[in-house]
Amino acid sequence: MHTQAFDLTLAFFVVLLGAIGTYLLLPHRFGSSEPRRTQAVGGGMCGLAVLLFAGFWSPPGPFLSGLFFYVFSFTALGAAVLTITSRSPIYSALWFAAVVLSTSGLFLLEGAQFLAVGTVIVYAGAIIVTFLFVIMLAQMEGHALYDRSARSPFRATITCFMLFWALLYSMFTVRPPLADSAADAKGAKAPRLARMSDLAASDPGVKAVLERASRSTSSLRRADGQFKPHVAGLGETLFTDHLVTVELAGALLFVALIGALSIAPPKPPLRPGRRQAATSNA
Amino acid sequence: MPPPDDFTFEVLRNYLLVGAALLALGMLGFLSRRNLIVMFLSAEMMLQGVALTLVGFGRYHGNWTGQVFTIMILTVAACEASIALALTLILYNRRSSLDVTLWQDIREPGQPLVPVASEELTAEPVGPVQGPESYPQLIPAGHEPSHPNLPWTERRD
Numbered sequence: 001m002h003t004q005a006f007d008l009t010l011a012f013f014v015v016l017l018g019a020i021g022t023y024l025l026l027p028h029r030f031g032s033s034e035p036r037r038t039q040a041v042g043g044g045m046c047g048l049a050v051l052l053f054a055g056f057w058s059p060p061g062p063f064l065s066g067l068f069f070y071v072f073s074f075t076a077l078g079a080a081v082l083t084i085t086s087r088s089p090i091y092s093a094l095w096f097a098a099v100v101l102s103t104s105g106l107f108l109l110e111g112a113q114f115l116a117v118g119t120v121i122v123y124a125g126a127i128i129v130t131f132l133f134v135i136m137l138a139q140m141e142g143h144a145l146y147d148r149s150a151r152s153p154f155r156a157t158i159t160c161f162m163l164f165w166a167l168l169y170s171m172f173t174v175r176p177p178l179a180d181s182a183a184d185a186k187g188a189k190a191p192r193l194a195r196m197s198d199l200a201a202s203d204p205g206v207k208a209v210l211e212r213a214s215r216s217t218s219s220l221r222r223a224d225g226q227f228k229p230h231v232a233g234l235g236e237t238l239f240t241d242h243l244v245t246v247e248l249a250g251a252l253l254f255v256a257l258i259g260a261l262s263i264a265p266p267k268p269p270l271r272p273g274r275r276q277a278a279t280s281n282a
Numbered sequence: 283m284p285p286p287d288d289f290t291f292e293v294l295r296n297y298l299l300v301g302a303a304l305l306a307l308g309m310l311g312f313l314s315r316r317n318l319i320v321m322f323l324s325a326e327m328m329l330q331g332v333a334l335t336l337v338g339f340g341r342y343h344g345n346w347t348g349q350v351f352t353i354m355i356l357t358v359a360a361c362e363a364s365i366a367l368a369l370t371l372i373l374y375n376r377r378s379s380l381d382v383t384l385w386q387d388i389r390e391p392g393q394p395l396v397p398v399a400s401e402e403l404t405a406e407p408v409g410p411v412q413g414p415e416s417y418p419q420l421i422p423a424g425h426e427p428s429h430p431n432l433p434w435t436e437r438r439d
Contacts, residue, residue, distance in 0.1 A: 053303065060293040061293075080327055084310055099330060110297060137374050144381070151382075159309075218345050241350075242350050
């Protein structure tokens, strides 16, 4: 169990190393230095940052699930770095496929089987279509100028890793619920992340509100504490508690379909004096 | 009394950390890359990070809300993909390039524009390509042969 100061120091080094590493990996000219050498240095720093970052993780559950968690997380982070730093959009799409696959593995470890399968199916289609676009549109020989130069990489890296630092800071200043009493007395005012069920167990007022506000369909567990069957429970809550959401999602898909169909087909360009030709073409 | 949940705060923090890293990296890709397709992929990666966080919180609190929200995110991502790829197609048809900087003149009037001519100076130098293009070239000498001298890309034998 790390202390908070140790966590924050380690997080600072992770953010610093990751920022410098990704800045060196982004496509950009660094003086007269060889691109391969800067990429090697940046890749090493990124790898070190990911390894240090893994120091924050605690293996979930027994050996096998912990092993799979580490494998999926390392794959997700490494492939994410490679997605945004690859010079060729084909490689970017391939690494993004790796990100999606490992994210769906993490979904599986979080107990969301339906989402794991749904993500693979939806994003497999999306990535194949993206591939088609890359093959249609991208420059095939060599790398284009816009793939070799990032847009103000220094400022973008600063911005995004400041965001990352803010997220990490807020994560490490939140205390776990039900800590031991010594830590409780020292940092009684520190924010704690309590489960709803724990709150209900400790406070009868919260329990009464929760019982009125939440339905039996919205819980992952049955009344006897066992997990519901996954897809049955998800479908139950989707079509009772969130019925309007489902309808809205359908409407949104329909609107997006119409929008894409109205955007995509090529139209004759609007030019003064060619109105006749334009209308006759349409 | 239900048994104590094995999805503790420490386990939740794992997924929050990975989700935060994916979000930050996706945002970096969206801000700094100039290829429209790579920007689209980075935006999808941010959505993946958020989905990880949502599912983790839903599991932690023991309800389905995170997963329902993630299904909604998948729907929005599908819509976004269709419209973004249609836009990519139309923008490519207009300027024959996937570069997003070519469209910087549609920003608000009065904002400074990045001069496109200076970008060759900041671009990464091109290394030698592996393949027949990088083979050493011999200086032609002697008589010109009578057969038509096709370049190697058009030769069929």
